[in-house]
Amino acid sequence: MxxxxxxxxxxxxxxxxxxxxxxxxxxFPIEAVQALKDAxxxxxxxxxxxxxxxxxxxxxAEICTSLGQHCASTAxxxxxxxxxxxxxxxxxxxxxxxxAFMRRVADEQLLLGSATTEGGVGGNMRNSICAFERDxxxxxxxxxGALISYGAYSDAIxxxxxxxxxxxxxxxxxxxxxKSQYRLERTGxxxxxxxxxTCSEGFTFSGEAPVExxxxxxxxxxxxxxMLATAxxxxxxxxxxxxxxxxxxxxxxxxxxxRRHPNGPAPGALRLAEAANKLQLMRVNIVEGLKRFAxxxxxEDDLNSMSFAVAMNNIKIGSSQLSIEIINHALxxxxxxxxxxxxxxxxxxxxxxxxxxxxxxxxDRIFTxxxxxxxxxxxxxxxxx
Amino acid sequence: xxxTIRRLVDEQxxxxxxxxxxxxxxxxxxTGLTSFAAVQLMLxxxxxxxxxxxxxxxxxxxxxxxxxxxxxxxxxxxxxAA
Ligand SMILES: Cc1cc2nc3c(=O)[nH]c(=O)nc-3n(C[C@H](O)[C@H](O)[C@H](O)COP(=O)(O)OP(=O)(O)OC[C@H]3O[C@@H](n4cnc5c(N)ncnc54)[C@H](O)[C@@H]3O)c2cc1C
Numbered sequence: 001m002x003x004x005x006x007x008x009x010x011x012x013x014x015x016x017x018x019x020x021x022x023x024x025x026x027x028f029p030i031e032a033v034q035a036l037k038d039a040x041x042x043x044x045x046x047x048x049x050x051x052x053x054x055x056x057x058x059x060x061a062e063i064c065t066s067l068g069q070h071c072a073s074t075a076x077x078x079x080x081x082x083x084x085x086x087x088x089x090x091x092x093x094x095x096x097x098x099x100a101f102m103r104r105v106a107d108e109q110l111l112l113g114s115a116t117t118e119g120g121v122g123g124n125m126r127n128s129i130c131a132f133e134r135d136x137x138x139x140x141x142x143x144x145g146a147l148i149s150y151g152a153y154s155d156a157i158x159x160x161x162x163x164x165x166x167x168x169x170x171x172x173x174x175x176x177x178x179k180s181q182y183r184l185e186r187t188g189x190x191x192x193x194x195x196x197x198t199c200s201e202g203f204t205f206s207g208e209a210p211v212e213x214x215x216x217x218x219x220x221x222x223x224x225x226x227m228l229a230t231a232x233x234x235x236x237x238x239x240x241x242x243x244x245x246x247x248x249x250x251x252x253x254x255x256x257x258x259r260r261h262p263n264g265p266a267p268g269a270l271r272l273a274e275a276a277n278k279l280q281l282m283r284v285n286i287v288e289g290l291k292r293f294a295x296x297x298x299x300e301d302d303l304n305s306m307s308f309a310v311a312m313n314n315i316k317i318g319s320s321q322l323s324i325e326i327i328n329h330a331l332x333x334x335x336x337x338x339x340x341x342x343x344x345x346x347x348x349x350x351x352x353x354x355x356x357x358x359x360x361x362x363x364d365r366i367f368t369x370x371x372x373x374x375x376x377x378x379x380x381x382x383x384x385x
Numbered sequence: 386x387x388x389t390i391r392r393l394v395d396e397q398x399x400x401x402x403x404x405x406x407x408x409x410x411x412x413x414x415x416t417g418l419t420s421f422a423a424v425q426l427m428l429x430x431x432x433x434x435x436x437x438x439x440x441x442x443x444x445x446x447x448x449x450x451x452x453x454x455x456x457x458x459x460x461x462x463x464x465x466a467a
Contacts, residue, residue, distance in 0.1 A: 126419065168401045168417030220414055224445065304445040309420075369421075376424045376443050 007039040008063045016070035022197035023073070023349055026190060028153050029197045032067075032074040033111065041078070043106035045085045050099065051106035057086070057230060058290045061237035068241020072353035073197025075241060077111075077150055079234035080198075083227060084112035084158045087174070090226040091217040098215070101156075101176060113154030115205050116174075116227075119145015123361040126223060127169040131162040134211060141175070142206040145187065149200040152186075155179055159205060160219050172219035175209065182207030194352030225303045229293045232312045236286045236319035239357050243282065243323040246350040247275050250330035253337060253345045268333030275329035282322040289315040295385075306377040313366050320357030327351045390454050393433060397426040409452040414445070423448040430454065436461045 015032035022029045036042055045060055046052020060082050067075035085105065092098025104110060116125040130143040141161050148157065156178045163171045188202025215222060250272060257266040292311055296302040327350045331338045334345040341348050391404040398404065400416045407416060418426075426448065427438055436458065438447070447457050 163415070167415075170417055170419045171415050218414065220445070301441075301444050301446065305440070306420075306443040307440055372421050372424050376427050376438065378440055 007041060008066055011035040011039055011041065011063075011074075012066045012070055015067055015074040019071035019074075019349075022071060026192075026196035026199070028150060028199050029071060029074045029077065032071060033077060033153070036074075036078060037109035037111075040106075040109060042081060042109045042111060043085070045082055046089060046102055046106050050102045052102070057233065057293065061234055061286070061290060064234050064237035065241035065244070068238040069245040071197065072238060072242050072349075073195055075238040076195055076198050076235070079231075079238050080114055080149055081112050082234060083230045084114055086230040087158065087215075087222050087226045088112075088176070091215050091222050095212070095216055097210075097212040098176070105156075108155070110155035111150070111153065113148050113151050113157040115143055115146040115148050115151075115157050115159040115203075117147060117361075118143055119202075121169075123365050125160065125361070126172070126220070128160055128162045128172050129169065131165040131167065132173060132175065132214060133165055137210055138208050139175070139211050139214065140206075140208040141177075142204065144204050146203050146205050147188075147200050148184070148203050148205065149198040151184055151201060151203050151205075152199065157182060157205065159207075170220070173214050174219045174222055175214040177207045177209050177213065181209045193355055194349070195356045221304075224309060225300070228309065229289075229296075229312045232316035233286060233289050233293060235357070235360065236282075236289070236315055239319050239323040239354055240279075240282055240286055242350050242354050243326040244279060246327040246330040246347040247272075247279055249345045249347060250275070250333040250338065253334040266333075268335070271329045271333050275326045275333075278322050278326050278329070282319050282326070285315055285318050285322075292385075306373050307380065310370060310373050310377055313370055316357075316361070317363055317366055317370075320354075320360075320363060323354045323357055324351070327354055386455055386458065387451060389433060390430070390451050390458075393426060393429045394451065394454075397429045398422050404451070407451065409455075410450050413448065413450055418448065420445075426454075430458070434458055434462070 011032060014035040015029060018029060018031050040053065043052035044055045048054035064075050064079045067078055088098060088102055092102055117123055118129055120129050121127045130141060132139045132141055141159060143159060143161065156176055158174055158176050160172050160174045162169060163173050183206050185204040186201055187204055190199050190201045254266055254269050254272050289312065296308050302308055327347055330347045337343045337345040338347045340346055387409065394404040398413065398418050399422045400418060402416055431437055442457050447453055
């Protein structure tokens, strides 16, 4: 048995126990996040030499899926933290400050938040309005209208901004700021349809820190080499967990029904077959993406290529759409028992949580970007690689 | 060739400065080239030089500077001549 996944079992049980309350009250899943820390899973991706678990992204994705089956909010918090950790690992090496910080993430199990989007640019994270304003050895930053998941509970936040106040919007860098170095002024609440436990409130983020905390790699590189891929893969792994739990509830419904009516299948039985087919598509999409990413990491040109960006964006679009279709099928199969919130076949929360997938970086925005990339990128007509 | 590339960078690159003021090796992304503008620039280069960028050149590095673009064009023109 895989050790990290073993540790994950306790966390999953804890997350499952509190999931209803977290969702109903839109509260941070303190118990599950504490369990993640106790199991040292917040440093799972960090290389062993820096005190972490040295696990693969596939292991992390597996935990995202397991958590997603029970508490999508905890799963998404875990995923978003790991996305930030992956940038630290891929682009912090060679920088004394970032290496020391990586060690601290492992030692102290620090929770990392993200402020990459901004009011005024929406989901276009490759544009910033705010800038790093350097003043000798320190910089100041103020980002308005930032939606920062679990911002109030983060130990550090990775924030993007223009290189300087006279730099173009796309010339961005990213910095790590620790809790003591920033202030969060709440500007919006998070009474949302789903993913309620992520507490993705709106904030004005302002802070100052030594310039050494700015990554030396451009954000463009960080985005294409670690963030785009890990975000789309881990988010998809969470949504796969949500969809697969909905479908397994629907399957229990069909099985129960079949035992009671041995002579005729329930009207929803066919839908189960159809949805299982979609679930398989979703799964291979993600698994193939994890493999593609692992392979591209050995080759910087491939990591920065348009075909890689197209593939990762397609994974996000595909899994966000399929998850909703699958959950909708589960609802049709179980009928009222699925629609009600208090039955074992309920898929209401699944549906609400999964609906975030298409607006979390709007699918329409991604389709627009893809259609531009496809002016250049040829359609890949090979079956294998 | 460099002059033509500069003209197309000016027309399609949407940079914050004039291409004439940018060194051959200067980072175009730092002056505001976005991936969308890079695609527009690529289409203009294909039209002007009558070439097609193959998939292997469709990465960030190929459009990172005037000389990187020239390098790709030389390679493609060279392949044609061979
Ligand atoms: C659960 C959750 C957690 C989040 N956590 C974080 C976080 O921790 N940190 C963070 O920085 N951000 C976070 N975000 C925010 C997210 O990153 C985006 O900012 C947000 O999802 C997009 O916001 P938007 O729809 O308001 O903006 P936009 O992307 O601007 O979209 C607004 C509308 O305009 C349309 N639109 C915009 N541009 C185009 C285009 N080019 N083509 C076609 N249509 C277009 C869209 O379809 C949409 O209807 C989170 C979002 C969610 C759902």
